Amino acid sequence: MEIYLDNSSTTKVCLPAAQKVMECMTVVYGNPSSLHTMGFAAEKEMTKARAAIAKQLGVKENEIIFTSGGTEANNLAIFGAVSAKKRFGNKIVTTAIEHPSVLGCMEQLEKDGFEVVFLTPDQNGTISPEQVMEAIDEQTILVSMMLVNNEVGSILPIEAAAKAIKRKKSPALFHVDAVQGFGKMAICPKKSGIDLLTISGHKIHAPKGIGALYIAKDIRIPPRIFGGGQESGIRPGTEALPLISGFGEAVMQLPNISREMTRIQMLYDSCKARLLQLPGIVINSPEQGLPYVLNFSTCSVRSETMLHFLASKHIFVSGGSACAKGKQSHVLTAMGLDRARIQTAIRVSFSRENTRQDVNAFIEGVKDGLSTLATGKL
Amino acid sequence: MNEILLLKLGELVLKGLNRKLFENILLKRIQYTLCDLGKFDIKLAQSTITIVPQEETVDLEEAAERVSKIFGIAAFSRARVTEKNMDAIKQAAADYLAEELEEAKTFKVEAKRSDKKFPLNSPQICTQVGEYLLEKYPHLTVDVHKPDSIVYVEVRDYGAYIRGRALQGAGGIPVGTGGKAAVLISGGIDSPVASWMMAKRGVELTAIHFASPPYTSERAEDKVVRLLTQVSAYSGRMKMYTVPFTKVQELIQANCPEELFTIIMRRFMMRVAEKIARKEGCGALITGESLGQVASQTMQAIGCTDMVADMPVFRPLIGMDKTEIVTIAHRIGTFDISIEPYEDCCTIFTPKHPRTKPIPSFVEIGESALDVDALVEECVQNTRYKKIGYRQND
Numbered sequence: 001m002e003i004y005l006d007n008s009s010t011t012k013v014c015l016p017a018a019q020k021v022m023e024c025m026t027v028v029y030g031n032p033s034s035l036h037t038m039g040f041a042a043e044k045e046m047t048k049a050r051a052a053i054a055k056q057l058g059v060k061e062n063e064i065i066f067t068s069g070g071t072e073a074n075n076l077a078i079f080g081a082v083s084a085k086k087r088f089g090n091k092i093v094t095t096a097i098e099h100p101s102v103l104g105c106m107e108q109l110e111k112d113g114f115e116v117v118f119l120t121p122d123q124n125g126t127i128s129p130e131q132v133m134e135a136i137d138e139q140t141i142l143v144s145m146m147l148v149n150n151e152v153g154s155i156l157p158i159e160a161a162a163k164a165i166k167r168k169k170s171p172a173l174f175h176v177d178a179v180q181g182f183g184k185m186a187i188c189p190k191k192s193g194i195d196l197l198t199i200s201g202h203k204i205h206a207p208k209g210i211g212a213l214y215i216a217k218d219i220r221i222p223p224r225i226f227g228g229g230q231e232s233g234i235r236p237g238t239e240a241l242p243l244i245s246g247f248g249e250a251v252m253q254l255p256n257i258s259r260e261m262t263r264i265q266m267l268y269d270s271c272k273a274r275l276l277q278l279p280g281i282v283i284n285s286p287e288q289g290l291p292y293v294l295n296f297s298t299c300s301v302r303s304e305t306m307l308h309f310l311a312s313k314h315i316f317v318s319g320g321s322a323c324a325k326g327k328q329s330h331v332l333t334a335m336g337l338d339r340a341r342i343q344t345a346i347r348v349s350f351s352r353e354n355t356r357q358d359v360n361a362f363i364e365g366v367k368d369g370l371s372t373l374a375t376g377k378l
Numbered sequence: 379m380n381e382i383l384l385l386k387l388g389e390l391v392l393k394g395l396n397r398k399l400f401e402n403i404l405l406k407r408i409q410y411t412l413c414d415l416g417k418f419d420i421k422l423a424q425s426t427i428t429i430v431p432q433e434e435t436v437d438l439e440e441a442a443e444r445v446s447k448i449f450g451i452a453a454f455s456r457a458r459v460t461e462k463n464m465d466a467i468k469q470a471a472a473d474y475l476a477e478e479l480e481e482a483k484t485f486k487v488e489a490k491r492s493d494k495k496f497p498l499n500s501p502q503i504c505t506q507v508g509e510y511l512l513e514k515y516p517h518l519t520v521d522v523h524k525p526d527s528i529v530y531v532e533v534r535d536y537g538a539y540i541r542g543r544a545l546q547g548a549g550g551i552p553v554g555t556g557g558k559a560a561v562l563i564s565g566g567i568d569s570p571v572a573s574w575m576m577a578k579r580g581v582e583l584t585a586i587h588f589a590s591p592p593y594t595s596e597r598a599e600d601k602v603v604r605l606l607t608q609v610s611a612y613s614g615r616m617k618m619y620t621v622p623f624t625k626v627q628e629l630i631q632a633n634c635p636e637e638l639f640t641i642i643m644r645r646f647m648m649r650v651a652e653k654i655a656r657k658e659g660c661g662a663l664i665t666g667e668s669l670g671q672v673a674s675q676t677m678q679a680i681g682c683t684d685m686v687a688d689m690p691v692f693r694p695l696i697g698m699d700k701t702e703i704v705t706i707a708h709r710i711g712t713f714d715i716s717i718e719p720y721e722d723c724c725t726i727f728t729p730k731h732p733r734t735k736p737i738p739s740f741v742e743i744g745e746s747a748l749d750v751d752a753l754v755e756e757c758v759q760n761t762r763y764k765k766i767g768y769r770q771n772d
């Protein structure tokens with residue numbers, strides 16, 4: 001049996017969600033837009049899923065727009081917000097440690113002539129409220145910030161950003177990429193002053209290919225694609241009912257957030273303590289991060305070498321993030337870590353499937369690796 | 379939990395000896411509306427209702443949202459409770475309204491002391507709290523005429539409350555104090571608004587919907603369910619009766635003069651609705667008619683439909699323009715549902731040239747081909763109901 005510790009890349013689909021997907025492909029397979037009974041049954045399934053997600057976020061059902069995943073939701077939010085607000089200014093504030101699906105958008109917007117400010121983190125991967133407050137001004141039309149960093153697990157100062165927008169009387173819309181936090185920590189977009197919020201299914205045991213964007217009731221953003229008016233016209237195209245229902249089911253299956261957090265914190269703490277007993281290891285995750293992600297460097301064995309070594313023992317982790325596909329981590333680079341640390345970084349990410357035994361096996365694996373693997377040129 | 383909700387009573391403070399009755403109904407309504415959100419202590423004293431959460435987990439935001447839709451409340455606000463001493467009051471004011479005060483440029487303090495045993499009087503409270511806030515937030519200045527921010531301090535028997543500006547409540551009088559009536563609801567824009575307006579005047583609702591499958595779809599009925607769910611946020615729970623109406627409509631189409639289709643259909647609806655309403659203990663019917671809006675809503679047509687109802691028919695929209703109705707529909711959140719494009723029983727079998735000034739005797743002759751009583755009875759017999767807006771624990 002594999003020991004899967006790469007849950008920030010993706011997760012195993014939980015059985016109820018998988019069954020729901022199956023049901024919506026073979027039994028309730030109508031088109032939610034069809035007028036007949038089967039269409040109506042499909043629509044009801046969709047409404048159920050939407051309600052579950054809305055409830056999890058404490059928002060209204062019509063504020064949830066389904067997309068093909070986090071990347072699309074981020075694109076929709078960022079380009080949508082910019083075109084809705086561009087007559088008010090030219091400045092966008094984001095961070096240097098965003099997910100590539102946000103950074104990619106920003107790169108494009110820079111080419112289009114927008115001034116993009118990338119806030120840089122400290123050595124712990126955190127951004128301070130003061131930095132945020134300073135960067136946001138009356139010219140700012142969009143603030144896009146992730147809730148939890150996918151590589152090191154740092155939690156970003158969302159509340160401070162919302163406050164800054166208000167206090168500086170900025171016209172900015174506030175987008176939060178909450179893909180790594182959703183289902184793992186309490187999120188309340190209403191209370192936190194968030195206008196747009198991205199979530200994704202496959203990080204919480206739903207299938208890949210489904211995500212959603214929360215769009216606050218009073219915010220209007222234009223669509224990126226055009227068609228038959230589905231999803232309030234903001235994201236048209238026949239709804240991917242199996243995936244949507246699977247997403248809804250996975251949300252319904254989420255454990256109690258604080259209780260699960262306590263359990264994961266125990267795994268994290270024990271994993272971290274035992275790693276620190278091994279020679280040369282340093283932790284890259286901040287003290288006050290989300291315990292679902294633990295990033296460390298061996299400072300001796302290259303990430304990829306260690307990763308393949310562990311994989312041969314059926315232990316699966318990642319070096320940096322899966323999305324970066326072996327490129328040097330932009331997050332660790334932005335944190336200003338030295339070359340040796342960046343090139344030997346390993347990310348462990350937990351889910352509710354993981355147990356103490358998994359941590360034990362992983363520690364043994366690393367120990368083994370450190371004593372047998374040749375130190376590469378760093 | 380030291381944050382609570384404060385509710386100011388509306389029109390019912392004008393009631394005389396029966397005021398207690400109104401208040402009790404209102405308190406019960408609040409209790410029911412919040413019952414699935416957790417435990418609350420709900421008290422009424424000095425024309426103010428205080429809602430105190432008894433559990434940490436209570437979603438006060440949601441509670442406030444729900445309370446904002448209860449009729450009988452003029453204004454409401456969230457407030458911080460503190461001990462009745464000046465140090466605690468000052469501290470709480472600076473702390474509780476921190477966010478608002480940080481953004482404001484000017485402010486003032488208003489105090490109300492209904493506990494006359496409190497050593498300071500209202501102006502003294504204002505001065506002391508004001509001074510403290512100026513010290514704490516040096517960027518603020520006092521403006522008693524048009525301040526950005528107002529800090530209210532209320533010293534009452536049970537404690538002192540700190541709050542910002544109050545929000546407007548739903549107004550009206552508590553649902554249940556004005557009797558019960560049955561609303562004929564199709565799924566259009568008007569009837570939900572009519573329902574809301576009567577609920578605002580204290581009327582408890584029952585809904586009657588006419589369905590004609592296969593001419594109308596399940597979605598049309600579901601649309602009505604969703605409309606009523608929206609209305610029930612204001613009116614409280616209700617039953618929705620669905621009357622199978624296909625046979626009646628087909629028989630009208632086969633046997634009656636075309637220009638009278640709509641008027642005869644509406645007379646059937648009235649008869650069926652009245653019977654159901656009586657069984658439910660209702661004292662009136664409600665419709666969303668507005669004079670002259672369509673052929674069946676002319677004075678003559680309304681006269682012809684009213685003849686068959688032996689019960690008052692309330693038409694709160696009778697003198698309103700469509701734009702006014704739409705404004706309310708937006709406000710109560712029914713508009714977007716109402717405009718969904720499903721056929722309802724009023725839009726099928728519509729005559730090309732309906733009679734706008736029907737004459738009662740002609741209408742009677744027109745429907746004489748049908749066994750009216752038997753058909754009405756059959757409709758009533760086959761009617762089913764759904765519960766709308768009932769809270770989890772009942």
